[in-house]
Amino acid sequence: MSDPQREQKIHPGQEDLAERSTMTKAGKTEVNRPIAEEKEIIRRFKRKLAGLKRPLRFIHWGETSEYARGLSLLLEDIRTSVTDPLTGVQLVAAFFEADEDILGHCDDSSGHVGDLFRCNGRDLFVAYASRCSDWEKEAVADILLELNLKNDYGVRDLLVDCVGECLDEPVIRRMIAEFQRRAKAEKNKDKKTRHLMLVESLARQIRDAELFEKTRTISWGKLSTAAFIDIAEVWLAAGDVEKAHFWIKKIPEGDNFLADERDSLLLEIYRRQGDREKLIELLYRKFRDFRCTERLQALLDVLGKEKQDEIIDQETARILEDTSFRVSDAEFLLASGKISEAADYIVRNSEQLDGREYDRLPPLAEQMESKGRSLAASLIYRSLLSSILDRACAKAYSHGARYLRKLDALSAAVPDWQDLQDHETFTERLYFQHGRKKSFWSKYETLK
16 A cells, blocks of 8 residues: 555544554553562562572671672662552561571671661661551551561661651550560560560650550569669650659669769759759759860850859869869860960879870870970870880880870970979980880881
8 A cells, every 4th residue: 555545544633643552652661661670679689688598608707898788789779669668668677587697697796787777777667667658557567566576686676666757656556555465475584575675665756654664664673773764764755854853863872873864864854844053053063073165065054154254263273173183174274275274284193194095195285285385295295105115005106106206306395394304314214114115116216
């Protein structure tokens, strides 16, 4: 048939219909392609998880970083490809269900693989579960209940610990009821305690302080300081300040276990109660326990900025009256602009300098040096150097050699050694006591 005859056979409008038909088929192909790709990725994911049950060999410590990276790519494939939220939840749950195959066949001393569960896996679960519909969230709860029938490696609890971010309270309460039923029926003490711990986690997330308190009491029997703090924390989160205070006051006087956590709760309790006097008293105590600009600022937030100079002068006097030395106090004096006082404090207490504080003393020495306080700087460098040599810490000899070179340079800038050894006497003593440490002296000589 000729082209004109073909054209006569086509009804008007059929050209558009034929074109739309072709486009529709093409469109379906385009839509089907990502669906097919998604299905293939899911199949590959399940295949690789199944393969973990048949490891070719044990993964040693030095290889776990690369091993974790490969596992993270598995989760990344799911994140970028799986669109259905419930399917995503099921796949993440399958990953956690493979915990024994994954963690049981590697040396995860470095924590790389564990972090994969704690971060990547947990976050991916929350992302998918948050997008689920109401009925799907019921299914999510069932998945978690089934998953937590077993938890030999402890990572499955991570998903229960984050349900407050993605499930509604009625669904969570259904989970609580099931864990309570399991705890009641369980004869094994450890397994019973684990079910109760999951009830505690869920009670904390929905801020049911009464349930948390009751469960902790059943689980622990005799409560300790840690329990008092946990219960107070949940009551405070639930908005009952007096109940929180009641539990904090159960901590025996003089018990300093978890002191920072206790004090943080007390500060919030006093703020909510409007008890300014108790708040200031506690802030002063914390500040004097460890003087720093951050704790000073917390105190000034209550007392007022105008009290800053008065408090600094007052605390400077207290530090200088003290016969003991604390690096934190020297740091506070410097941060407050009390340069001379800081130098005098260091010189007066030079015998108490502990060269093993090698993370904090070098910056202090450098600041003293930069402020022209050569004697104070020298005494700090001496303590660091003496500590290295006295302990024969060969791996730190290069640092020790640098400290001795620093002392050589600073010696000329010290106008008065007071009652202390001058640099020449100190160096002679070093040769006498540590002259046989050839490795150290070799490193010192190379720095000339």
